[in-house]
Amino acid sequence: MARISLKLDELIDGEALRREMTALTAGTAGDGSGQAARNGVLQLLKGRLADGRAIAERMLRDDGGGSACAARLSHLMDEIIRALYDFAVTHVYRVKNLSSAERMAVVAVGGYGRGTLAPGSDIDLLFLLPYKQTPWGEQTVEYMLYMLWDLGLKVGHATRNIDECLRLSRTDVTIRTSILEARFLWGEEKLYDELMLRFDHEVVRTTGPEYVQAKLAERDDRHAKAGESRYLVEPNVKDGKGGLRDLQTLFWIGKYFYRVRTGEELVDKGVFTEGEYREFQKAEDFLWAVRCHMHFLTGKAEERLHFDIQREIAERLGYTTHPGLSAVERFMKHYFLVAKDVGDLTRIFCAALEEEQAKHVPGFNRIFLTFSRRKRKLAGTSDFIVDNHRINIADDQVFERDPVNLLRLFWFADKHGLEFHPDALKLLTRSLGLVNKSLRRDEEANRLFLDILTSDRNAELNLRRMNEAGLLGRLIPDFGKIVAMMQFSMYHHYTVDEHLIRCIGVLAEIERGDGEKVHPLSHTLMPGLKKSREALYVAVLLHDIAKGRPEDHSEAGARIARRICPHMGLSPADTETVAWLVENHLVMSMTAQTRDLNDRKTIEDFAAIVQSVERLKLLLILTVCDIRGVGPGVWNGWKGQLLRTLYYETELLLTGGFSEVSRAQRTAAARERLAEALADWPDKARKRYVGQHYENYLLTVDLADQLRHAEFIREADASGNKLATMVKTHQFEAVTEITVLAQDHPRLLSVIAG
Known part of the structure; x- marks a missing residue:
């Protein structure tokens, strides 16, 4: 990476700033303790800070150097604090002969100690003393802090002697980190040197683990x-x-x-x-x-x-x-x-x-489990071992010796339920150059990948590890193109690759029977799809693989599926199923959420695309996975109900159960059921009410809701109300139903909805 010139002299001239600050005391014989001098210093520092930040922002836009910008802003603050300290001890709290206790080092700690600042970063300062605080030291620190606060800065500060710093750092990791990053700014440098020497010897040396x-x-x-x-x-x-x-x-x-x-x-x-x-x-x-x-x-x-x-x-x-x-x-x-x-x-x-x-510490921590090296052979391979309950490489030539081992690592980890040793993932990341066309076409490698993808253990975790290590994108180059790709929309919570992997997790959850209450129909259908199980998993993984291309990603994704599925070992029939699912993966959700499901043409148009009950089942499950994999809060019961309605209506049509005769018969039966349920109504009122409703209402609204609506309308009529409302919450669908009774007129719905 090319080194960017910091051009620090363009940001601020520290000596010139000191001269201007000193000039403010010319009329008071060098005494800067008065309010006029303080106000002058404050305005001077505000101007320098604003000018320096403006220059830093311009340089950032010109050279693009992020680290350089952070260093420039840190330097700007360094010069302001140094000038402020000098002014405080020279012109405000003037002492001719400082005692040994009246010494101080101003030390940058935390992020500021690293010599990097963002424009809005906190300024973390340590005022380091040799012994206890003195009145002079307290006044000097107070003057500096109030001035920095008046500049609009967020200042984190502590005033301690060396012994206090060491004692507190032994018990507080945050303080230990701040001292670790300490950087001398101004004042008595010997104090800083002593602190760092003793900190390294008395604290750091024995507390690494x-x-x-x-x-x-x-x-x-x-x-x-x-x-x-x-x-x-x-x-x-x-x-x-x-x-x-x-x-x-x-x-x-x-x-x-x-x-x-x-x-x-x-x-x-x-x-x-x-x-x-x-x-x-x-x-x-x-x-x-x-x-x-x-x-x-x-x-x-x-x-x-x-x-x-x-x-x-x-x-x-x-x-x-x-x-x-x-x-x-x-x-x-x-x-x-x-x-x-x-x-x-x-x-x-x-x-x-x-x-x-x-080499040194057994039982290090919960992440590493233990450093006592308990190694054993792994059944079925000589290339991998079990190292502290994690899969590890037997030697550094494992992947070079046989590139298929790149897949075997994940396959064995999945089979034996093992976590990954950092050494294995480090070598794998450094061996990605071994992935070539030969490996992508290797029959065993593709079989192993399909096993990992369709595993009933933890396919989502292993795919995520494979993706984070860079292997998934190398193995399927088209997948590599959507790695880290975001979609600029409030609807999507994750990048495209993370979304696809999360969808695999949702599919595995449905197959296990977990979360059945979320969408019961999917769980009911899944056991009957064993023959299409591999095709469904591949379709879920590939459904957004062509995102970010100028053409329609569904059509482009279908072409990709037809190209790579045969190499994965899928049959021609399964390949075509995957391609169809990828090409139509948005159709069911779009139809359910944007079309009138009570309109027979909607169902006919959708059925013409689906053509078979098997495809309908697969598409429903893919749609559920796609919506639930978008992010938390996107799926709700209302969407689930729409999908169920579309599924049942389409299934009826595809199985020959949805004809004009059957619809008429079902409507008549529904009217009869409603009339029977209203038996306690006067005969004339009952006949008039039952005859008011159209077919779709009688076929799609539950009888219990029909009776609730009937009482609602009856009460409104009895009261003479021309406008009435009724509210009911539906916990499963996660919606609130508002029923409005009003005289019909143009734009009625838009007026109500606002």
């Missing part, structure tokens, strides 16, 4: 709060999975455990290759660019990349529209690929860390 455990647990908690998937389409750039904090956590652990001060030293330690460390730097630079643009654009510390700012961020970063993908979709695809790279780096890092820990 404990610190790593705490930071990884903290990372898991953060992911749970921000969203466990790194493929949420409104990601948290700072705290989300695959975001900046994940990279920072790796660096914290690296600095702490390996006792290094820079990222480059992790290459020397053998943790990363040079190429992987370049990926680290590129990911960090991109994420910083996105974060800084977000803060500049919104004028606040906005960390979530919301839909309403994604377009403008994409424009700021220079993305343009290509056929099939808008500029914002290309930007977000790049974002998710970077998030995936961060996941790869995390996996590689954890593998190296575990290997190092294995």
Whole structure:
């Protein structure tokens, strides 16, 4: 990655700032403690801060350097704080001869300590003392803090001596991390040097494993709060999975455990290759660019990349529209690929860390289970072993010796219910170049893949691991094109590849019989589709595989299915079934949600597309998986009811049970049932009421609801109400039904609905 010139001298001139601040005290013999001098200093600093930020934003738009922007903003704050400290001790709280206790080091900690800031970042400061606080020290700190707050900055601060810092860091991992990142700013540098020397010797040297455990647990908690998937389409750039904090956590652990001060030293330690460390730097630079643009654009510390700012961020970063993908979709695809790279780096890092820990610490933590090396052979193979309940490689030549082992790794893991050892995934990621046309056409490799896809154990988990390792996109190049692809719409919660994998999880859930209350019909139909089981799983995996192309993705997806299904080992009949399902995967949901299901032509048109009950069953289940796989809250009982109605009406037609004669007979029978249920009504009123309703009402509304409506209308007529309403909630369908009785007139529904 080319190094960008920071041009720090263009941001702020620290010496010139000091001279201007000093000039404010010319009329008071150098005394800057008065309100006029304070107001002058405040206005001067506000101007410098605003000008510096404007220059940093312009440079970011010119050179695109995210890390450079973060470093520039940090330098800007450094110079302001240094000038402010000098002014405070020289002109405000002037002491000719400072005692040994009246010394202080101003230290940047936390994110600011790394020398990087976003426009809205907190400014974390440690005022480091040699002994207890003195009146001079307290006044100086107070002056600086109030000035920084008046500048509109969010300041995290602590005033401690060295012994207090060390004592607190032993019991508080957050304080330990802040000192780990400490950077000297101004004042008494010897104090800072002493702190860092004693911190390394008295705290870091003996607590490496404990610190790593705490930071990884903290990372898991953060992911749970921000969203466990790194493929949420409104990601948290700072705290989300695959975001900046994940990279920072790796660096914290690296600095702490390996006792290094820079990222480059992790290459020397053998943790990363040079190429992987370049990926680290590129990911960090991109994420910083996105974060800084977000803060500049919104004028606040906005960390979530919301839909309403994604377009403008994409424009700021220079993305343009290509056929099939808008500029914002290309930007977000790049974002998710970077998030995936961060996941790869995390996996590689954890593998190296575990290997190092294995030499020293048994029983490390809940993630690594234990570092005591309990290895045993794995039945049926000499290429893989079981290492602490996880599948691992027997040697470093496993994949090069036989590339089919890339698939066998996941197949054996699924068969034996094993987690993956980081070493195995690290080697697999580094061996993706072995995936070629020969492997894609290999009969055994395709059989293994189909077994993994249709597994009754945890197909979703293994496919996700395969995708995150990069194998799924290499094995099916068309799938690789939709990896990390987002769809710019509030309807979709996940990227296309994550959506497809989640759909596989929903299908497996239906097959297991879990969640039957969500859509009972799907669970009822699934056991009868065993002959088409493989075709259904493949169709679910491929139904959106052609997203992001200029042509209709359903038609393009069907062509892809016809091309790759034979290589997977599917029969010609199953291949055609998959292609048909992919081509028509939107038809059932569109018909159910946008057409009048009481109109016979709607059912006839849909039946003409489906043509068989077998296809109808498969399409229903695919549709349920597709809707439920979009994201939480998208599926509801109302959509389920519409699909059930469309299914039953179409099934009747396809099986010959839906004819004019049968409809007339069913309508007559329905009128008779309603009349019998209203037997306590006067005969004249009953006949008049039963004769009012048209066929669709009698055939589609339950008898219990018909009786409820009858009483509602009767009461309204008796009261002489020309307008009446009735409300009922339906828990299963998750809807509220509002019944309105009114005289008919044009645009009645639009007036009611607003």
